[in-house]
Amino acid sequence: MIELPFSAPAEFIGAVRPPSAPLSSALWFVFRENDLLVSAGGAPQLPVVLHPDALGFEVAHVQYFGRLGAEHCYACDVGASVPAASGWTWRGLRSLYTRLPDAQFALAGRALQLVDWDRSNGFCGRCGTPTSARTTERARECPACGLVAYPRIAPAIMALVRRAPDEILLARSPRFPPGMHSALAGFVEPGESLEQCMQREVLEEVGLEVENVRYFASQPWPFPHSLMVAFTADWKSGEIRVDPLEIESAQWFNVRSLPQLPQPISISRRLIDAVVAAMIAQLD
Numbered sequence: 660m661i662e663l664p665f666s667a668p669a670e671f672i673g674a675v676r677p678p679s680a681p682l683s684s685a686l687w688f689v690f691r692e693n694d695l696l697v698s699a700g701g702a703p704q705l706p707v708v709l710h711p712d713a714l715g716f717e718v719a720h721v722q723y724f725g726r727l728g729a730e731h732c733y734a735c736d737v738g739a740s741v742p743a744a745s746g747w748t749w750r751g752l753r754s755l756y757t758r759l760p761d762a763q764f765a766l767a768g769r770a771l772q773l774v775d776w777d778r779s780n781g782f783c784g785r786c787g788t789p790t791s792a793r794t795t796e797r798a799r800e801c802p803a804c805g806l807v808a809y810p811r812i813a814p815a816i817m818a819l820v821r822r823a824p825d826e827i828l829l830a831r832s833p834r835f836p837p838g839m840h841s842a843l844a845g846f847v848e849p850g851e852s853l854e855q856c857m858q859r860e861v862l863e864e865v866g867l868e869v870e871n872v873r874y875f876a877s878q879p880w881p882f883p884h885s886l887m888v889a890f891t892a893d894w895k896s897g898e899i900r901v902d903p904l905e906i907e908s909a910q911w912f913n914v915r916s917l918p919q920l921p922q923p924i925s926i927s928r929r930l931i932d933a934v935v936a937a938m939i940a941q942l943d
């Protein structure tokens with residue numbers, strides 16, 4: 660198993676119900692929109708307090724979500740324009756990768772998704788009635804029509820296509836920073852398996868048929884609530900034909916001469932690195 664940023668830390672035990680015994684402190688993940696509260700100056704640290712009101716915050720959407728080692732973990736948010744307390748600052752989650760301890764960084768991704776889900780489900784999506792939280796599981800229920808809303812996870816596939824002996828297919832989305840190329844990716848549609856999604860995305864985005872589809876690994880991706888599921892495949896037939904609505908350019912790259920790749924925070928980079936290393940080992 661490949662351990663990836665944002666996957667659950669080994670020393671974490673998830674839970675919905677907070678401990679019944681009173682706590683002296685807890686680890687708090689306090690968000691202002693998508694920014695996390697951390698200490699200012701030096702290595703960023705999360706607040707370990709009984710409650711963020713100790714720092715002068717009025718918080719909402721409080722979610723207890725388990726225990727990291729001995730520390731109980733809470734997520735919550737504050738209003739969009741609330742300033743940080745003295746000695747604290749708001750930081751984008753991505754910028755904290757490798758700055759926060761890995762386990763805390765991973766749980767910050769989970770905390771952001773829980774807070775965002777709670778923010779977005781205060782009213783029933785079917786009838787508009789205010790919802791209430793269930794105590795036995797993480798869900799919000801409509802008292803009028805009974806609709807239950809669980810935290811939403813949107814599966815997306817990632818596909819790295821190889822062409823023997825020494826090429827991989829990389830593409831550019833118009834959203835990428837200049838020069839960066841990555842594997843193909845797309846969201847799973849209702850009524851298709853992950854493998855079918857992968858074949859469809861490759862055909863739609865670059866016009867190729869693939870074979871030997873193999874699972875690689877998966878990664879929770881909290882921007883805003885994806886689960887990335889990565890696959891490898893071999894080119895079977897077709898010439899690259901780019902769908903200009905989704906892709907700016909796509910081409911075969913020699914594994915010894917690659918363009919700028921995504922940062923190691925994402926599964927796309929792990930996927931590319933692993934495939935390239937295996938192909939180079941075959942060539943040598």
Ligand SMILES: [Zn+2]
Pocket residue numbers: 783784785786787788801802803804805806
């Ligand atoms: Zn309803």
